[in-house]
Amino acid sequence: MPRTSKGRQKLSMVKIENESNRQVTFSKRRAGLFKKASELSTLCGAESAIIVFSPGKKVFSYGHPSVEAIFDRYLTGNIPPTSGTFQLIEAHRHVRVHELNLKLTQVLNQLEAEKKQGEELDKIRRASQNQCWWEQPIDTLDRTQLELMKVSLEELRNKVANQAEKLLFQTSNPSQILPSTSTIKAPPFDSKYNGFNTNTKPYGYNHGFGSGFC
Amino acid sequence: MTRKKVKLAYITNDSARKATFKKRKKGLMKKVSELSTLCDVKACAIIYSPYDSQPEVWPSTFGVQEVVSLFNQMPEMEQSKKMVNQDSFLRQRIAKANEQLKKQRKDNREKEVNQVMFQSLGAGKISLQHLNLMDLNDLGWVIDQKLEEIHKKLDDILNNKDKKGIKTNNSQAITRPSSSASASVEHAQQQIGQMPSFDVNMEKMQRQQWFIDMMNPEEHMGFGGDDMMMPFGDNHHNALWSNGFFPLNWNF
Numbered sequence: 001m002p003r004t005s006k007g008r009q010k011l012s013m014v015k016i017e018n019e020s021n022r023q024v025t026f027s028k029r030r031a032g033l034f035k036k037a038s039e040l041s042t043l044c045g046a047e048s049a050i051i052v053f054s055p056g057k058k059v060f061s062y063g064h065p066s067v068e069a070i071f072d073r074y075l076t077g078n079i080p081p082t083s084g085t086f087q088l089i090e091a092h093r094h095v096r097v098h099e100l101n102l103k104l105t106q107v108l109n110q111l112e113a114e115k116k117q118g119e120e121l122d123k124i125r126r127a128s129q130n131q132c133w134w135e136q137p138i139d140t141l142d143r144t145q146l147e148l149m150k151v152s153l154e155e156l157r158n159k160v161a162n163q164a165e166k167l168l169f170q171t172s173n174p175s176q177i178l179p180s181t182s183t184i185k186a187p188p189f190d191s192k193y194n195g196f197n198t199n200t201k202p203y204g205y206n207h208g209f210g211s212g213f214c
Numbered sequence: 215m216t217r218k219k220v221k222l223a224y225i226t227n228d229s230a231r232k233a234t235f236k237k238r239k240k241g242l243m244k245k246v247s248e249l250s251t252l253c254d255v256k257a258c259a260i261i262y263s264p265y266d267s268q269p270e271v272w273p274s275t276f277g278v279q280e281v282v283s284l285f286n287q288m289p290e291m292e293q294s295k296k297m298v299n300q301d302s303f304l305r306q307r308i309a310k311a312n313e314q315l316k317k318q319r320k321d322n323r324e325k326e327v328n329q330v331m332f333q334s335l336g337a338g339k340i341s342l343q344h345l346n347l348m349d350l351n352d353l354g355w356v357i358d359q360k361l362e363e364i365h366k367k368l369d370d371i372l373n374n375k376d377k378k379g380i381k382t383n384n385s386q387a388i389t390r391p392s393s394s395a396s397a398s399v400e401h402a403q404q405q406i407g408q409m410p411s412f413d414v415n416m417e418k419m420q421r422q423q424w425f426i427d428m429m430n431p432e433e434h435m436g437f438g439g440d441d442m443m444m445p446f447g448d449n450h451h452n453a454l455w456s457n458g459f460f461p462l463n464w465n466f
Contacts, residue, residue, distance in 0.1 A: 015254040026253040033245050038303055040242060040261070043225050044235040048261040050246065051281050055253055059288055060296040067297055071282065074260055074269060093301070100304035101222040107311040114318040121325040128332065135332050138363045143371050150364050152335050157357045163342040164350040 023055055030054070034062045042101055047073075065093070235263060243272045256281050327352045331360065 016022040030052055040046045041064040049063040049070035061067045072078060129135045134149050141149070225231035239261055250257045250273075258281035259272040271278045285293065298306065330353055334342075345353065 011252070013248060013251050016252050022253050026249070026255065029245070029249045029252070033242070033249060034298065034303055035307070036238065036242050036245060037259075038300055039220075039222065040235070040238050041300055042222055043220070044231050044238070045224060045264050046235060046239070046261060048242075048259065050257070050259045051285050052246075052249065052257040053255045053281075053284070055255060058296060059285060059292060061285070061293070062298050062303060064300045066299045070260055070262070073262070074278075075282075079267070097300050097304065098223070100301065100308065104304055104308050104311065105222055107308055107315060111311055111315045111318060114315060114322060118318060118322050118325070121322060121329070124329065125325065128329075132332065132336055134335055138360075138367050141367070143368065146364050146368055146371075149335070150361065150368070153331075153357050153361050153364070156331070156334050157354060157361075159342060160350050160354045160357065163345070164347060164354070167347050167350070 019055075026055055030060055034060075037062050037064070042097070049074075065090075232265065235265075239263070239270065243270070246272050256284060258282065323352070324356070327356045331356050 016025055033050060033052070037048055037050055040048065047064055047070060049061065049067050051059065051061045051067075053059050063070045125135070133141070133145060134152075138146070225234055242261065243259060246257055246259045249255070257272075258278045260269050260278060261271070262269045327349070330345075330349075342350065342353075
């Protein structure tokens with residue numbers, strides 16, 4: 001996959017002249033800023049508020065426990081009440097936030113795992129590209145190669161269609177026909193071809209086999 | 215600066231928490247300042263420490279006042295549209311991460327299915343037994359995609375958009391019906407153009423026969439040396455179409 005961005009650049013602390021860059025920078029940095037503020041709250045129990053106006057004159061704000069609460073405290077000097085009810089509400093909120101943090105961590109870990117798997121797959125692809133001409137980009141192939149590939153692929157497609165038909169009409173053990181839908185986590189990728197992750201999401205492509213199974 | 219992954223939970227160790235707070239607060243202020251400068255926008259931050267009743271602010275007491283009053287001047291809806299607290303902010307982040315996860319999984323799946331397709335091309339007799347309907351469906355889709363690409367490229371070649379195309383005459387490897395042995399490019403183009411329907415059955419059959427022969431390495435085609443046909447049990451996809459057999463720069 002080609003590089004989509006320039007990567008980490010050393011930045012001088014002056015206004016970014018290019019309007020588009022400025023907007024992109026704002027978007028990213030604002031998100032990062034709120035993330036840092038959120039982490040500060042979680043890790044240290046700090047209460048804070050951040051207000052940022054965008055180049056487009058919209059206003060973004062973050063507050064913990066809330067922007068209003070912080071404003072109130074700041075402007076009036078009132079320390080938040082410590083009544084029993086209040087404490088209970090706070091406790092509930094803490095629990096909820098804690099659970100959200102756990103969930104976020106979980107999803108981020110899954111994302112990282114999938115990204116790694118993606119890199120592994122890329123590596124494998126690159127390696128086999130060196131050995132098999134038909135894995136090279138179509139643009140690099142000559143006519144004869146293309147013709148050969150075409151025939152092979154058509155033959156393969158027939159095989160696939162036949163096999164699918166076979167499976168469709170298997171009535172002896174229906175549970176073998178239907179793909180499993182229960183698992184969420186993908187098992188580790190088996191780099192040999194006979195390991196197929198059958199639980200990951202399909203394209204939803206209907207190959208003319210019928211409407212039912214995807 | 216350590217790069218250990220920090221667990222997103224309240225730091226129970228008092229001194230560690232205090233140290234973390236101090237560092238991160240400083241970093242946060244710096245980030246607000248940078249954002250404000252780089253993007254030429256107004257911003258402010260108010261941070262209450264658990265250790266101090268007085269908050270720390272950026273840019274200054276006056277600066278905060280200014281920004282807060284600007285904020286209050288905005289219509290209520292504008293104020294709340296992009297307002298978040300920890301709860302909503304975390305939910306947003308989770309939603310975004312889930313989106314990315316879904317996309318990454320889809321991409322990975324596509325890569326895998328493509329792999330299966332390429333490997334099936336190579337060793338010919340790869341069993342499709344272990345694939346379920348979903349796999350077969352995806353595989354079929356990917357094959358169709360590839361075929362579409364190939365058709366398009368072939369079309370380009372036919373329309374002479376591509377210099378690589380016409381090398382049809384007298385190939386050793388592919389026997390063609392006599393009619394296409396003609397030297398005229400035009401004629402060859404016509405042949406190719408009508409490939410699917412016209413008198414190519416023989417040619418196609420010959421080619422297919424050739425392919426099938428290729429997939430049965432017991433039959434030596436005599437095209438090349440003995441080292442080219444790998445034993446059938448070899449599961450590596452380069453078994454049959456290795457470089458020795460299909461030199462990339464053919465001379466016809």
